[in-house]
Amino acid sequence: MRNEEMLEAVRKRLSARIEQLREEVGSDVDSDQSAREYVGRHDVLDAGEIAAEREQSGLRGELDALHVGEALYLEAALHRLAVGSYGVCVDCHREIDPARLMANPAVERCQACQEYREKAARHAAFDRPVAVPAR
């Protein structure tokens, strides 16, 4: 991921989607702490678990929660773009497979770390930190 034009294209794509989400939610995304917690867990939950989480969380509405969560997820990717750590796994700091980034430009973990987290989440509480797998 050293191609500047490609990074710029990703940045535009993420920004446009965030703008769209903001309009749909119509509120201040940054101030929503519960949504932050929501998005922190989002990547380790399946659809059924997300539905259960939403029921308990008391967020404004299911649709809003999804939009806010997605916007925060995308904003995190924009931040990584801005600071030059885009395309690097947030857990192990190795480069993420370009094909994986192509499929989801906002993806924040490499395959190994993602799978590790998903596995760990099935066995333990979500709010505990998950160690990076040894390689």
Ligand SMILES: [Zn+2]
């Ligand atoms: Zn990793």
